[in-house]
Amino acid sequence: MEIWRNDLNYRQGKIDSGVWAGVVITIAIAAGFCAVLFFDTTGQKGSGLSEEYVYDISQYTKIDPAMILYRQAGPTIAAGLKSTKAIAVRGEIYIAGDKEIIVVDGAGKAKRKITLDAEPTCITLKEDGTIVVGMGDALVVINPEGQERTRWAVEEANARLTSVALSPEIIFAADAVNGLIYEYDWAGKLIRTIGQKSDGKGKNGFVIPSPYFDIAMAPDGLLRVVDPGRHLIVAYTINGDREWSWGTATPAIEGFSGCCNPVNFAILPDGSFVTIEKGLVRVKVYDAEGKFIGVVAGAEQLEWTQQQQVCNTPEQCQSKGFDVAVDNDGRIYVLDTVKNVVRIFEKK
Amino acid sequence: MDEKKNQYSRRDILRHGVWGACAAGVAGTGAILASKSRGQKYVWQIDPYKCTACGNCATFCVLQESAVKCVHAYAMCGYCDLCTGYYRPEPKELNTAAENQLCPRGAIKRTYVEDPYFEYTIDETKCNGCGKCVMGCTSFGNGSLFLQIRHDRCVGCNECAIAIACPENAIVRVPAEEPYLLKDRR
Numbered sequence: 001m002e003i004w005r006n007d008l009n010y011r012q013g014k015i016d017s018g019v020w021a022g023v024v025i026t027i028a029i030a031a032g033f034c035a036v037l038f039f040d041t042t043g044q045k046g047s048g049l050s051e052e053y054v055y056d057i058s059q060y061t062k063i064d065p066a067m068i069l070y071r072q073a074g075p076t077i078a079a080g081l082k083s084t085k086a087i088a089v090r091g092e093i094y095i096a097g098d099k100e101i102i103v104v105d106g107a108g109k110a111k112r113k114i115t116l117d118a119e120p121t122c123i124t125l126k127e128d129g130t131i132v133v134g135m136g137d138a139l140v141v142i143n144p145e146g147q148e149r150t151r152w153a154v155e156e157a158n159a160r161l162t163s164v165a166l167s168p169e170i171i172f173a174a175d176a177v178n179g180l181i182y183e184y185d186w187a188g189k190l191i192r193t194i195g196q197k198s199d200g201k202g203k204n205g206f207v208i209p210s211p212y213f214d215i216a217m218a219p220d221g222l223l224r225v226v227d228p229g230r231h232l233i234v235a236y237t238i239n240g241d242r243e244w245s246w247g248t249a250t251p252a253i254e255g256f257s258g259c260c261n262p263v264n265f266a267i268l269p270d271g272s273f274v275t276i277e278k279g280l281v282r283v284k285v286y287d288a289e290g291k292f293i294g295v296v297a298g299a300e301q302l303e304w305t306q307q308q309q310v311c312n313t314p315e316q317c318q319s320k321g322f323d324v325a326v327d328n329d330g331r332i333y334v335l336d337t338v339k340n341v342v343r344i345f346e347k348k
Numbered sequence: 349m350d351e352k353k354n355q356y357s358r359r360d361i362l363r364h365g366v367w368g369a370c371a372a373g374v375a376g377t378g379a380i381l382a383s384k385s386r387g388q389k390y391v392w393q394i395d396p397y398k399c400t401a402c403g404n405c406a407t408f409c410v411l412q413e414s415a416v417k418c419v420h421a422y423a424m425c426g427y428c429d430l431c432t433g434y435y436r437p438e439p440k441e442l443n444t445a446a447e448n449q450l451c452p453r454g455a456i457k458r459t460y461v462e463d464p465y466f467e468y469t470i471d472e473t474k475c476n477g478c479g480k481c482v483m484g485c486t487s488f489g490n491g492s493l494f495l496q497i498r499h500d501r502c503v504g505c506n507e508c509a510i511a512i513a514c515p516e517n518a519i520v521r522v523p524a525e526e527p528y529l530l531k532d533r534r
C-alpha cells in the first residue's frame with residue numbers, strides 16, 4: 001500500500017526535487033539576464049535623477065570666441081614641482097612651490113633654483129631683482145643672487161600670507177586667515193595694518209571664505225585689494241584709506257562668479273587688470289576703471305574640465321585658484337596650480 | 349585689534365563647537381553601531397576625496413530613501429553670504445525664497461550668524477543624497493559640503509549597491525568603530 005501511495009503520488013504529478021532545482025536555476029539565470037538587459041545595476045546609465053537634480057553650469061563655461069582677445073604664446077611650461085603656489089615675472093619666470101623657487105626663461109628652460117626652508121605661499125619681485133617671498137606667517141627677503149637677506153614673522157596668530165606687493169618704501173603682505181594687510185618697511189618694522197573692522201576704513205573688514213586674498217600695487221600709486229567674498233577689487237591709499245571699488249557678483253562673463261572671486265589678479269603696465277576666477281576657471285581683462293574688456297583664456301584654453309574637481313587630498317582640493325603675473329610687454333603668465341604648468345598669453 | 353581677535357574667537361568657537369557637536373553625534377552613532385554589530389568589523393563609507401557627487405548615491409541604495417546624506421564640515425565652511433551650495437548659479441536675490449535655492453528638496457537651512465556670515469545646516473529628513481549642493485560647493489567654494497553614508501539608516505548590505513554603481517570607486521570599507529570619513533582642515 002505504501003508503495004502504491006508513493007507510486008501514485010509520483011504518478012499524480014509530484015515533481016522530482018532535481019527538476020525543481022533546474023527550474024529555479026533557469027528562472028534565476030533568466031531573471032539575472034533580464035536585470036543585466038533592462039536594469040542598470042552598475043550606474044552605467046546614470047543616476048536616473050530628474051533634471052532638477054542636475055548641477056549644470058555649462059552655459060557659463062561657454063565663451064563667445066569673439067571675446068577671446070589673447071592666444072597662447074609658445075608651449076605650456078612644466079614647472080617641475082609637485083605643488084605650485086605662486087608666480088612672478090621680471091625678465092624670467094619665477095615659480096614658487098614645494099620648498100623652492102624655480103627660475104625659467106620664456107621658453108621654459110631652467111635657469112636656476114632657490115631652495116627655501118618652508119613652503120612658499122606667495123612671491124613678488126622688486127625692480128632690481130630682489131625677491132620677497134611669503135612662507136606661511138613669515139616674510140623673507142632674498143637678494144637677486146638667491147641669498148636670504150632678512151626675514152620676520154607676522155605677529156598676528158595663525159597668519160597665512162597669500163600675497164605680497166611692493167612700493168619703493170613699503171612691503172605690503174596680505175593675510176587670508178586674519179583678513180588683514182600689513183605694511184612693513186624693508187627692515188621688517190610694522191608701519192600699519194589695513195582691514196580691521198573697527199578702523200572704519202575697511203568697510204566691515206574683508207570677506208575671505210577661501211584661502212585666496214590678493215593685493216597688487218597699481219601704476220596710479222594706489223594699492224588694489226581683492227575683497228573676494230564681496231566680489232570686489234578695492235583701491236586703498238598706502239595710508240590705509242579706502243577709495244573706491246568695482247566688481248559684480250554674477251556667473252555672466254562680465255562679472256565674478258561663485259562665492260568668492262577673483263582669487264588672484266595682476267595689473268598690466270597700462271593700469272588694466274587681469275583677473276583669475278576659480279570654479280568657472282577664466283582669465284579676463286578689465287580696464288583701469290573696472291570695465292570688462294575681454295577674455296584672455298577660458299576653461300578650454302586652460303585645458304580645464306569639471307572632471308578635474310576630483311582631488312585626492314585636501315591640498316589638491318584647495319589648489320584650484322590659479323595665479324597670474326604680467327610682464328612689461330603686456331604678456332600674461334598663468335600658473336595652473338593643479339597641473340603645475342605655466343601658460344603664456346599674448347594679444348592676438 | 350582686540351575686537352578683531354574676539355570676533356574670530358567667537359567664530360572659531362561657533363565653527364568648532366558645531367563641528368564638535370556634529371563629530372560627537374557621528375561618534376555616538378559609531379559607538380552604537382559598533383555595539384550593535386559585535387563581530388562586524390567593517391562598514392561601507394564614501395571617501396569624500398574621490399566622490400564626484402554623480403547622483404548615483406540617491407538612487408542606487410537599496411533603501412527607498414537613500415542612506416546617503418549631505419553632511420557639513422563647518423570648520424571648512426566660509427559661511428558665505430553667496431553660498432554656491434545653497435544658491436542656484438544666478439539667484440534673483442540672496443534670500444531664502446525657494447526660487448533662489450539650489451537644493452530641489454529645500455533640505456538646506458540658512459541662518460544668519462553675523463554680518464556678512466551665514467550658517468548652512470542639512471535637514472537629513474529631506475536630503476536624498478543627490479549631491480547637487482556638493483557640486484555647487486566644491487565647484488566654487490571650499491568643499492565643506494560632502495556626502496556620507498549615515499549609519500543610523502544604512503542596513504549594512506553585504507555588497508553595498510551603491511559601491512557597484514559608483515563610477516569613482518569612492519565607496520570603501522572602513523572600521524565600524526570609525527564609520528565616517530570626515531573632511532576637515534588637515
Ligand code: SF4
Nearest residue numbers: 451475476478479481
Ligand atoms: S541638494 Fe541633494 S544632497 Fe544637497 S541637501 Fe539637497 S537633497 Fe541633500
Ligand code: SF4
Nearest residue numbers: 409502503505508509
Ligand atoms: S550598504 Fe546598503 S543600505 Fe547601506 S548605503 Fe549601501 S546600499 Fe544603502
Ligand code: SF4
Nearest residue numbers: 399400402404405514
Ligand atoms: S556613486 Fe560614488 S561618485 Fe557618485 S555620489 Fe555616490 S560616492 Fe559619489
